[in-house]
Amino acid sequence: MLERIEAIKRIVEVLDDELVVCNLGFPSRELYSVKDSGTHFYMLGSMGMASSIGLGLALTQERRVVVLDGDGSILMNLGGLVTAAGQAPGNLIIVLLDNKCYATTGSQCTYADTIDLGGVARAMGFRVIRFDEELDFTRALEATGPLFVHVPVKPRNADVPVIDMSAVEIIERFMAEVRG
Template identity: 45%
Template sequence: MLLRRIDAIRILMEYIRDEIVVCNIGFPSRELYHIKDRPENFYMLGSMGLCSSIGLGLALSLNKKVIAIEGDGSLLMNLGALSTIGYTQPNNFMLYIIDNSAYGSTGNQKTHTVNTSLCGIARACGIDAVEVSQEENLRRIIEEALNDNKTKVIVVKVEPYNEKVENVPLHPMYIKFRFMESIKRHRKS
């Protein structure tokens, strides 16, 4: 049986200490907020398709591990990001793709990952990528990726499911300024 997206996020956050986390719009951000709110989390409340690009930009400019929690539907809108990630290969970036083969925040309409491998595309872009669907393997892979000094893509296959959680109650400007304050000390010189 496949995990749910909220389980994949919960498992990841069990291993997160002071790393920077950028989270995709809609239910993923809502679920992350519900699991573990902290200043180092950037909740995207718009800009579908840009989570991986924002995460990459942060990784290139910070001396801190950056994790982008991306959805399959969102990444499909900006597949060119994988090519850029493969070209730049920052040693502090992990792209954590939660692939439910659906646009989860708009009603679970099917995405093309029912017959397209995001892991295969990432590998074709020269990125160390792995696809996983079982919790035990996921835990091992997360732990390894957080300790490695290289770019890593983890595609977590999950079932289409939205946890019934409230919207992020923080004002977008508060999210922005709180996040900016939390990353100030990690800028590359």
């Protein structure tokens, strides 16, 4: 099983022009430390909303949208996942970095150890890919969405610095990229 930061690294190394929405806290910090880009939206708050923000983006443009989300956030907003499946944008990929805990807030356990979130997503209408051993994200980029990519990761946070941009700087830079 990979560390979350290693999974993020393997995902972003095959991305090109895709927009990335990243869950708040350590996942955003890890993405920022691996590869900063104007195509990355680092959430600094709004737990549970990464998939909903990604859906909104996917519905408004043709570019592929990759959401890096956590099991705690997905469980917090299952309604957003239902809406994404119902809207079914072909350019949406939701990546569940499943560490079975709320790592950013102290590693409290989630119910992801008793509920198969990939199975839940499949029942909602997502195509589902699960990477247990080898993470070949190019397979996900070749698939038509909406796609739910389930990536089990170790329940650890990498030792990375905080993002040295304000929320305003992050959104302004990202929106300039979205507008082209």
